[in-house]
Amino acid sequence: MAIRISAAAPAAALALGLLLASPSASVVGQFAAPAIAAPAARTSQQSAALQTYENALKNFEAILRQRRAQIDSKQPLPNLPGQALYLARVEMMSTYKDLTDALPSRIGKPNRFGIPPAYFDAGNEPLLEEYRKLFDVMEAPPAGAQTSDTPFKDVVDLATVVARAKGLDAADAAVAGRISLGLFFAETNGKQNAGNARSNTYKGSLQTGPSEDRNGQRKWAAIKGSVAALDPALSRRDDKEEARAGNLDHRYNHWTAVRDGLMNAQAELFPEVPAIQKTLPDPIDQMKLFELIQIIPTPTRAALRSGNLVGYRISDARIMRYLRNNSIFAFGRADRARTSATFREILDAMWLFNAKFEQALARFKEIKAGKPG
Known part of the structure; x- marks a missing residue:
């Protein structure tokens, strides 16, 4: 998200989510979080980080589904329809970074978006593909x-x-x-x-x-x-x-x-x-x-x-x-x-x-x- 400021006061947010479009297609309704193998034992901090990330991931997926359903059924969109999507995406990546800080073994393979693996699980690439597609629709020229x-x-x-x-x-x-x-x-x-x-x-x-x-x-x-x-x-x-x-x-x-x-x-x-x-x-x-x-x-x-x-x-x-x-x-x-x-x-x-x-x-x-x- 881009927020501009002047010498005196903040201005409004820019539209784009700072992610590149991917040529691969994603299908709404088929999102699935990658399987998480349970370690032999976790500290309370590690368990809390994992739960927080899983909640953020589910929330991001839910908002993607909601916005896609609204667009496909031609329902009126809320004011600033990309804001909730953006915030949910940031929260997903932020909580994943907290998780990999607590559990470095969760750092996985590189992803097609060039996001450092400590910040993003490559298994969730379809979610970001759908995110970009939704913004493409919502930000189409008039x-x-x-x-x-x-x-x-x-x-x-x-x-x-x-x-x-x-x-x-x-x-x-x-x-x-x-x-x-x-x-x-x-x-x-x-x-x-x-x-x-x-x-x-x-x-x-x-x-x-x-x-x-x-x-x-x-x-x-x-x-x-x-x-x-x-x-x-x-x-x-x-x-x-x-x-x-x-x-x-x-x-x-x-x-x-x-x-x-x-x-x-x-x-x-x-x-x-x-x-x-x-x-x-x-x-x-x-x-x-x-x-x-x-x-x-x-x-x-x-x-x-x-x-x-x-x-x-x-x-x-x-x-x-x-x-x-x-x-x-x-x-x-x-x-x-x-x-x-x-x-x-x-x-x-x-x-x-x-x-x-x-x-x-x-x-x-x-x-x-x-x-x-």
Whole structure:
């Protein structure tokens, strides 16, 4: 779950559950918890951890069944229909981490989602497959949303030209494009015009709110002349998309949603890309940092200004709470008990984003190789 904050107050939750879709199908009604072999003897702590996990697993399965039945029978869904699903998924993983801390022998084989085995039993993969499918239904774009035939290339092209307008050379601007493609995958799994099952505020390809979109539009207007000089063809495409969007919510035109989302927050940090690359040479770490601009913008900007990005420590309980609401330090008692963390520790704890960013890197390479995007 992603919770955004501003300098003053929390904003609403992002929609996505931070899990990749799997190509395998699952069948509602056939979920089954993997068999648990009873050890010869357990301590009271181990027995309690096992019971708590089993209860959380049953609750997650029950909520999945309920939401699937509502969707299949076309019943009205509750407000924010993804919230209960998300919380149940977090609780299942959190209690499993508590269980494997108490019983390390329960750590099993790797899973297709790339979740560390100490946090998730691979035997429950069908549950997460169904979880993602339900979110795909609940977050489908509304009727009238305007798609692009090249959604990934659009993100890269827009970010690249904005970075050039901000003064970066071609090589560093390409890095800004790569980072921005990672944001698209982090926010919506790379799905354009996504709705939001956990927020009535954040929508579209970069999951912005109305005020953020308007702010992005204003900032774009301020650099449009520079963009036109750098890339006349892209500027003409922008004019066409503006005319196409008309009175539509700009967040439901993929091009304008990406453009305004980038201009709202990330573009102001594009001039820092050369320095960020030196501090964080791993492309996935770079993407994580820019995702933190989405989640905890004020502390992230402070860390960048500090001169010691990776060592900058967050100790504010409110910020730690927002990180946990984004599935960072959210699983297991040990992580939830943390009262502070450095940015290096935060980046390392963002492992649920890794598979998304790896997808973005692969897609970026395809775009640079000339494949349609």
